[in-house]
Amino acid sequence: MLVQFSVSNFRSIEEEVVFKMISDSVREHTSHQISTNFRTPEKLLRFGAIYGANASGKTNLIEAVRFARDLICSGREPDEPLNPPYFRFSGSRSAEPTCIEFILWIDNELYTYGFAVSARRIEEEWLYAQRPGAAERKLFERKSDEDGAIVDHGKSLESPGFSGKVITLVETTTRNNQLFLYSLADNNHKGVLPVVDWFRKTLTVVSAVAQQRQLLLKARDDRRFSDFLSTLLKRVGTGIERVELEGRKIDIKRDLSFFPPNIKKDVQLSLSKLKDGQGIILSMEQMQRIYEKKDGAILEYHLQAIHKDRDGNEVSLPIEEESDGTQRLVHLSPLFADAIDQDKVVFIDELDRRLHPMLSRALVELFNETGSTNSNTQLIFTTHDTHLFDQDLLRRDELWLMEKNKWGASQLVSLLDFDIRNDVKLSRNYLQGRFGGIPKIKYDLTNGSDRYVEV
Incomplete structure (x- = not known):
């Protein structure tokens, strides 16, 4: 399951934004909670709904997840550039790496995996793991400079068939545009396969216009x-x-x-x-x-x-x-069918696209219904549908708002950041602009017809 996702310097996202699927003290909809054996996080959430005006950066958050998944699962060809789409409204950002990090709960173990990538190379990469009641352990840390990359691996990365010498060999054969995680998985290192398989088999990313080819x-x-x-x-x-x-x-x-x-x-x-x-x-x-x-x-x-x-x-x-x-x-239906008996983490951009508001709501209810037999299923989606911005349907810690600042940088906030009673009509307050994340429409637009003179 997804615990947390963070990204910086990616498209409209300049400073780090952090999206969490960690349950807070909200009392409603306890069926949306999944218990772990950890003190932190104690419980995870089944849903995450992201609101915001058009061009606020909601899609870019999901595209960052897709970018990471493709790099982890497909790798790069020898001469293929990495070219992360960095934030373009600040000249200094083009020289800085794009940073992405996931915290995952897999088979009762917490994994923290992330990387920093520039146009030329993987600048940094790290993977840690933690079991309940134990300290976090380092699997590996990778850092690059002009002389190449250095991987500092922990003892827990070593196993039968993967001695320190073998790991060093994999390190030296990993190209500067390739993730070390990808190279380890390509060499069938069983210690990292749970993480890679999460991206390959558990994670699904659906764009607003996607069709299910299968x-x-x-x-x-x-x-x-x-x-x-x-x-x-x-x-x-x-x-x-x-x-x-x-x-x-x-x-x-x-x-x-x-x-x-x-x-x-x-x-x-x-x-x-x-x-x-x-x-x-x-x-x-x-x-x-x-x-x-x-x-x-x-x-x-x-x-x-x-x-x-x-x-x-x-x-x-x-x-x-x-x-x-x-x-x-029809094309969304396989995701809901798979949620019945498979562990899935599904990101959907514009869940409500072309759907009646009552149907969008029915899909969220259906996902909760079908996923109730499988506690390790999560649905994260962007939407404009205010009918879903409802405490009768979703918890306050499952609702997020994306908004751009005056410099064009996307910022993400949780509805928990606002002081809200559990009986407040959220959709009305949202449309009135109390939480932000709505279009700033100027109604006093000048009629341009008198600005031009025929000659």
Whole structure:
């Protein structure tokens, strides 16, 4: 689970902002708390909602998480630049590194992992671990200068097969644009795999316009998921009775008419090169298809929404003909289905995008409901939906506000920083500007029509 995330010098974030999933003394919604065996943090939270005006930096916070995940999981090619997107409204910041740090609770152990990265190299990197009732121990610290990088590793990083000499060898072969954590995991060091696997398997980052590329495969191969999706769509009143994945044999010269000519030729070429048992997933705007070659034939799979007409007869529509809101819901559904029986930490940018406020609220309630059988599931999201800014739905320590200062730098504050009673109508106070994080709209805009003279 995520305990804390901090970042500085990243896009609109100049000074360090700290986002916490640590439970405070709020008494409401105790089901949102997850107990640890540590004195600090004693309890973690299930939700985190981040509010703020457009361009306040909410997306940049989530993009910093994505940047770190990609660097940890995918690494860098030998000559690939790091190029972190530093804060650009201060000239001195371009010479300073971007710093990112995570505190994670994994298998009843706390891990603190972070790094400082410049355009040229990994400047610093560190990993510590702590068990309940024990002191924090150092796994490694890395620092770089013009002569190269030095890694100071703790004894706890050594294990059978990974003596100090082996660790030093990994150190000397780690490029200056590569994380030492990535190199250790690439060499199958089991001591760091829990951390790396958290980023690979537990963490999910969803952008405002993202599509789940594995959606169709999941609908085809996981009957439980397709049943879940059908139930969800019916429950929230989309008019869909159920969803089905339909497959058919196609002629690649005749049956790809929905692809534009400039793309169609590339698709035909890719499909013609498939070998038996191979397949590809293709996405274009709202459309998604699976193509597979089986017994010499090309099979096409697509998701269909089944409705009923006024006479009770079934009517089948491709899912891309449904509303944008329904399609957004369909592509978010795997995250909620996985929360039932898997440890997940999900970041979603603009949870409410294209969704009715009542549906956004239903999704938060659904996540809490489905995650109740798995206490190690968290949902962190940005939103403008004031219907979710509600103490009947979320705890005050689960609500955050992002706002830019006069120099264009994003600052993050917790709602706990304000003196608020537990019966206050939060949404009304928020829209009145009591907590900040709202647009500063100037209503006395000058009409520019009289500023120009025709000649």
